[in-house]
Amino acid sequence: MNVASVIVDVITKQTDKTFDYLIPDKWLNTIQPGMRVIVPFGPRRIQGFVTEVKKHSDIHALKEIIEPMDLVPVLTDELLQLGNWLAENTLCFKISAFQVMLPAAFKAKYGKKIKLLSRENIEILPKEIRPFFEKSETVSWEDIAKNEHITLFQKEAARGTVEVIYEVKERLKKKKVKYISPAHSIEILIEQLKLLQKNALKQKIVLAYFIDHFEPVELQKLLARLDVSQATVKSLIKKGLLTEKYVEVYRDPYKDRTFAKTVPLPLTVEQLNAVKPIHQSIEQEINRVFLLFGVTGSGKTEVYLQSIQKVLAKGKEAIVLVPEISLTPQMVKRFKGRFGDEVAVLHSGLSAGEKYDEWRKIQRGEAKVVVGARSAIFAPFKNIGIIIIDEEHETSYKQEENPRYHARDVAIERAKFHNCPVVLGSATPSLETFARAKKGVYQLLTLAKRMNNQALPAVEIIDMREELRAGNRSMFSRLLFEKLTDRLEKKEQTVLFLNKRGHSSFVICRDCGYVLNCPHCDISLTYHRFNQQMKCHYCGFETSVPTKCPECSSKHIRYFGTGTQKVEEELGKLLPEARVIRMDVDTTSRKGAHERLLDNFQRGKGDILLGTQMIAKGLDFPNITLVGVLSADTMLHLPDFRSSEKTFQLLTQVSGRAGRHKLPGEVIIQTYTPEHYSIKLAGNQDFNRFYEQEMVVRKIHKYPPFYFIVMLTVSHEQLMKVISVTGKIAEFIRARLSNNAIVLGPVASPIQRINNRYRYQCLIKYKQEQNLSQTLKAVLDHYQHDIANGLTISVDMNPYIMM
DNA sequence: AGCACGCCGACT
């Protein structure tokens, strides 16, 4: 007996285990662990992952596997194992763990249709449903559903006149291109050329081409090169002189681009000192974690590149994670420039097909280096020699939906398997990472100097309260405005940073104080000027701007807060000659828009780059000499214990954009709380002091890295349900954990309602709890039934977003 | 998740 254990594609607790299936003899040598298969499951057919092939099963009535979906396993043994680890550590289902490791194209789509079993049956069908089978034997379920004849069809299915067919569909086809090749030897072609009719000029041209270039050629290229039509080629095929075949091709998102080849740069003493231990770890295949702590512009990338070079020389592979790569085309350029076609790129800006193709390049071993965002950590390499995580502190490495994993943790887990180093790079490491480096768990490598010994930019902190007192009510301080005009005159570039998109943050009635809120979420709507709409940034709800207050009918509506759009407008008024490029979610949502805008800026088509978060990282343009942060404290007052850390990181990152090359840079930070340590210390670019100070705060309040935390969020349409469930859960957990653990809550989430669902949460802080994971599993187990009926309980081990 | 099975109220 040959049996395959399969994890099926049904996301529930009850099915979160393997199901055994017989392997039909014809697939016996094909089916292996890590492959996707189609299996019967109840009356349906669904996708599943084979986790094991064995000789025995304790289940007596086994069904057979219907067919494999892959010829080669899509998950290696290591990735299967990693899937189990993910499921265990993030408390997600195994099927979700497997699916997150693969491109979305591998997720099955399901179809359902009704088939008429025999033409003769049509006579005995009820007359309402006869017309459905007039044209074809099958009807899709959707067509039936919208005609409200479902019950009639179901009766027929039970009677046996029609059959319900469940199908598993592939999401994507491999892209194929038609190739034309000669069907005979050159000699024969030469002979045949003479035999062609005199007036078959075009055919002669084609044949002559193949005599000169005796090799397959892409049809489209052939047509373009010889300026002949498809018919010409067709007739030659018909004569048996040429053959056509389809060849699978990759959709290469970077195909139209050439990358200038770069060579390793000479390293500074500091860089050499950093590269040495990394090389050693690669050479001796020792699993180690390094923290490459280097100030902005200190040349971390070159350290990465030369470490990878070493890995490639050993015949191994490298994974490089960068925060949301579409944001840093410059990064791609550097890697492709050094390693050429060996580089695969994976990020959210690619289409599903492009991602799939890049993934397959990796799987087939055609790429040796992958540069990508979070999910690239699952690249199906078999022989990893190094994993690099750039901007290690970036919160985008944490996935905020199931499985709620952190790429850093996955990297460390994979590196253990491959006995290779992990390099975490940052100018402003997360406190957790820096604390580990200090304790010696990670090895600290420091780059304290900027390349070319360029000085860090001079930072000036402006107290906006002073500006108000001095009668300046504008969003620009006098100093910033002065410098801005100065740069315009000198034809140097400025980056203005503001972490709020839209126009104004909210709309308030001057008479009664009414604030326009989203009807589905407990959050105020944001005014977007370009389409004159109020928009909810959480559920996407949109409504027009009120002309009068919905509460008191007053016409005195005021726009409060400042967004990128409003700044753009203001700049247009104050400095009409300045060319402003605005970058935020609204201007970069279209594919390639991001890169285009940056490109324009780089080529000097803009004087001021105005943007949100997304311009804080990776910009490296020589002509930027001024960076202005319009309001440093917007994120400081969020209900999040990391808000100081995030503020410090962001300010430091943004400041790092200035003066990276020959021209010295200046930074102006505007704030209403200049005395706050995260702002003051960002001004001095003093990470170490910030670390010391923030650690004191974390210790007092029992937050990471002193404690681990788990956030449990319950949501449901009914408020009472949410409150009672969360209360019971908190009580249950409290009773099961030791006295050293702290269970806070239940409390309403900072945003009490999103999309008409109420949200309550419960925060667990702990140092070491043997029973924790077991207890949390028990909670999920206990509410299994409610979860199936619209309750959600999300458990986030190590949350990054506290809302 | 789907779906079948099964047990109580309003209809022919």
Place this chain on the structure above:
DNA sequence: GTCGGCGTGCTC
């Protein structure tokens, strides 16, 4: 006496 509501439990 039947149709159909959705609560319950199963899928190798």
